[in-house]
Amino acid sequence: MSSARAERLVNLVLCLLSTRQFLTAERIRATVPGYADATSDEAFFRMFERDKTELRELGVPLETGRRSAFDTVEGYRIARGDYELGDVDLDAEEAAAVALAGSLWDSPELSGAAHGALVKLRAAGVEVDETRGSVQPRVRAAEPAFAPLLAAVQAGRVVRFDHRRGGPTGDVVRRTVEPWGVVSWRGRWYLVGYDRDRADVRSFRLSRVIPPVTALGEPGAVTVPPGTDLMAYVRSTFESGPVTGTARLWVAEGQAHGLRRLGRVVGPREHGGRPGDELEIDLRSERTVARWLAGHGPDVVVLRPPELAKLVRDNWIGVLTAHTAPHGAPP
Incomplete structure (x- = not known):
């Protein structure tokens, strides 16, 4: 996304948050900086439709309606109660860290959520420094199993897959798992969940999961036990022992x-x-x-x-x- 479009989206969000009335597209065109660049009515409406779609995909609760029964043109607004964050107070270093974290997620499954978080922070008045200097870390999610496992976690569905144990020459074993979450630790992705075959909690490196990943049962069947710390479990499993x-x-x-x-x-x-x-x-x-x-x-x-x-x-x-x-x- 270009910086001009990102700035226009933020301006649109701020405009729609600042009013309780529904604003028509023409009123938005005249009010929000960035839309004046449209060379024609058709170009403006194409731009506005793309922006509305983008905001909805980012989770912004964009409402449509009319100010009264006598209006013939629909307008738009954002309900503050459905959108606003609680009080956010970040110092300069914390704000830079938030921007840096947003740059980590380059997979399609996570990039939208990361960008949406930054848009909401800006709309809440938090200055987020995205320059990041020369540091540009990436947490890549290139493993084929990443997307289906993440979808299963979000849907709360049991999964079945083949897993290679111990490295490239290890045995391949079929696993049926209640997935609790997917986490990144030391540059690798891991699935943590309840292994039904072993009747115990286990973690699986995604690079050793052999597609396809099959989702089983109905959505919502898997629940994560309260107080579960996925990162702590992965760390305790793979962290080295004492020096020998x-x-x-x-x-x-x-x-x-x-x-x-x-x-x-x-x-x-x-x-x-x-x-x-x-x-x-x-x-x-x-x-x-x-x-x-x-x-x-x-x-x-x-x-x-x-x-x-x-x-x-x-x-x-x-x-x-x-x-x-x-x-x-x-x-």
Whole structure:
């Protein structure tokens, strides 16, 4: 959406909030800045129809009606009681954080809601800084399972899907889940809900959910237990345990920046004629760290302990076996 159109929508909202009477389209055209740019009546009405549709999609309660029984032309207004937020008091840093959060959601399922929140904040008189400087984080929702799982959560319907356990070579298991919510943690999306097959609460990484996702039963059948903290559950499930040791790694120059942030640089070191650095990292789960390091290929080499180096090689062998086995044959 262009800044001119966004500004016109905000002006339209403020105009319709400021009156108890129904305003006709012609009155709105003469009052709201931005509509004067229309080159003809037809262009104005096309612009106005698009804006009305946009406001309704954003959740703005746009009403239509006539001021009296003698009026022949319908007008528009916004009921304050259905629209207004409670008192909102944000300092400059908080307002910037709100704008930054709104920029995170780039999926069709979430972008409309994020934009609607910003429009309502502006209409409530809150200055929201959208410049954001050079920081433009994105929380992407590219997994095919995202949209159907989010729809099931919103509708309160049970879902059934196939889920691959433990990584790209793990077993595929059919799951029937009462979905409670979809949350993002450390750049990944997770579904949290009650797993009927295991009779317990479970979380599922969306990148390991294999479409299709099938919704079962009637809407409203799933209810989230009061006091449920989805983020706390995901964090407790996937957060690492206590430190059990350290590992020394060689990391190629200019590579594995995430690993560098978590590790401690011991000093420069060459390996196989390539420049790089020697890093020290804390070990909690050797198997988890091994899977992570294996994904960096030749850009990361385990110097010690030898047990971690063996686990990394085992991961490589497993991937190679899975991709070279004949089609349909077990790896």
